[in-house]
Amino acid sequence: MTHEKVYKLLKPLILLLAIACVFTFISLLVSLHDDFETYSYEEDNLYYYLENKHYISLCRGALVNEAVDVELSEDQKALCAIGKYYLNSFFYNALKDTDNFSVAPFQERMEQSKEDTGIYSYAIEDIDAMFE
Amino acid sequence: MKCNFCGANINIKDEFCPHCGMKKAQFEAHRKDMNRYHKEFEDTKETVVKENITYSSLTARIAVCAVLATVFILLLFANHSSYELSRIIKIAQIKANQSEHLKALSDYEKNDQFLEFSYYFNQNDLYYATDRSGSAFNEYELLDHFGNYYASIIEYILTLHSTDPENSSANTNDEINYLVEYYEYFQNDYKQYITDPSDYSYYSDDCYKEEHLKSYEQMATELDAMLAYYFKLDQNEIDSFPDLTTGQKTVLLEEHMEVLP
Numbered sequence: 001m002t003h004e005k006v007y008k009l010l011k012p013l014i015l016l017l018a019i020a021c022v023f024t025f026i027s028l029l030v031s032l033h034d035d036f037e038t039y040s041y042e043e044d045n046l047y048y049y050l051e052n053k054h055y056i057s058l059c060r061g062a063l064v065n066e067a068v069d070v071e072l073s074e075d076q077k078a079l080c081a082i083g084k085y086y087l088n089s090f091f092y093n094a095l096k097d098t099d100n101f102s103v104a105p106f107q108e109r110m111e112q113s114k115e116d117t118g119i120y121s122y123a124i125e126d127i128d129a130m131f132e
Numbered sequence: 133m134k135c136n137f138c139g140a141n142i143n144i145k146d147e148f149c150p151h152c153g154m155k156k157a158q159f160e161a162h163r164k165d166m167n168r169y170h171k172e173f174e175d176t177k178e179t180v181v182k183e184n185i186t187y188s189s190l191t192a193r194i195a196v197c198a199v200l201a202t203v204f205i206l207l208l209f210a211n212h213s214s215y216e217l218s219r220i221i222k223i224a225q226i227k228a229n230q231s232e233h234l235k236a237l238s239d240y241e242k243n244d245q246f247l248e249f250s251y252y253f254n255q256n257d258l259y260y261a262t263d264r265s266g267s268a269f270n271e272y273e274l275l276d277h278f279g280n281y282y283a284s285i286i287e288y289i290l291t292l293h294s295t296d297p298e299n300s301s302a303n304t305n306d307e308i309n310y311l312v313e314y315y316e317y318f319q320n321d322y323k324q325y326i327t328d329p330s331d332y333s334y335y336s337d338d339c340y341k342e343e344h345l346k347s348y349e350q351m352a353t354e355l356d357a358m359l360a361y362y363f364k365l366d367q368n369e370i371d372s373f374p375d376l377t378t379g380q381k382t383v384l385l386e387e388h389m390e391v392l393p
Contacts, residue, residue: 003186003187003190004186006190007186007189007190007193010190010193010194010196010197011193013197014193014196014197014200017197017200017201017204018200020204021200021203021204021207024204024207024208024211025207027211028207028210028211028214031211031214032214032217032218032221035214035215035218035222036218036221036222039255055294056287056290056291056294059290060287063247063248063251064251064255066248066251066252067248067251067252067254067255067256068255068256069256087247090290090293091354091358093361094357094358094361094362095354095357095361097361098357100353100357101353101354101357105243105244
């Protein structure tokens with residue numbers, strides 16, 4: 001094979017390698033981005049759960065949003081407070097009549113959550129009714 | 133050189149002898165030779181330059197190909213090891229915020245907020261930092277292990293108790309099966325690591341500190357209390373529950389599910 005033929009063959013090879021490098025690099029970035037993305041529950045999702053009385057999902061959202069380091073809006077905080085109220089009510093009601101547990105911390109957290117529910121406080125009555 | 137006619141000294145470039153005026157015979161041959169040499173020189177120069185340019189471009193292309201191929205192989209390797217790459221970066225991030233994480237974990241444990249503990253531990257990927265010897269997070273590894281089962285059981289009880297419209301009764305049996313499965317995992321591991329620990333434990337000695345042992349016990353007691361309350365099990369039923377077979381546990385919970393509102 002003459003030098004000229006080799007020379008001509010190298011051009012498409014360079015192009016091919018360059019494209020492969022770009023795609024592999026993008027794939028690496030996507031993979032790393034997925035690994036480091038902080039998942040939190042958005043306000044819209046939380047509001048949907050509240051409106052449809054999916055309190056468990058609301059509760060899960062509150063736990064995730066509390067665990068991850070993200071800035072929450074006032075509405076997000078209020079919706080998470082509903083989730084936390086539901087969770088603490090769940091524990092409080094199960095443990096209040098037992099001798100082995102102090103339910104005061106659950107009660108305190110319920111009161112705190114109730115104060116934080118803001119405009120969504122109407123859900124408290126519904127949750128209380130569920131545990132009666 | 134000398135003139136063939138008068139013998140005087142003449143310059144090689146002179147066309148005529150400056151002394152006798154005769155035309156120099158050697159001139160034509162010399163001129164032809166010089167033109168030929170010059171042409172050959174120019175041709176050789178042109179060929180050398182042309183070949184040099186061709187070789188330089190070829191070398192440059194080969195070099196670019198080699199660099200691209202190396203970068204491509206490195207990127208493939210990085211892609212293949214992206215988990216390891218993430219792990220290294222995450223461990224560094226966790227180490228940078230170590231005191232903050234440890235405080236949060238300690239607070240959750242002190243307040244018996246095991247569900248919050250489990251979510252915090254997993255959402256922040258703190259398990260990445262537990263496999264290094266001497267890591268401050270190692271002492272929470274067993275609490276996280278039980279915390280994961282605890283969180284799953286609590287979520288199944290919550291789901292079964294919930295009145296969510298999407299929670300259809302068709303899923304109830306599956307959820308009870310999973311609940312029993314996680315309950316048994318918890319009980320078996322509690323026996324293996326706490327009640328009846330073997331000489332060799334996978335977990336570090338720090339996992340067996342007084343406050344952690346208290347937390348494991350608290351989790352186990354809480355789970356029994358939750359089952360008793362939400363499935364309306366009486367004292368005898370809850371006392372004998374851990375000793376029942378998987379099938380018996382499932383049937384008992386299914387029977388009690390039916391009487392729940």
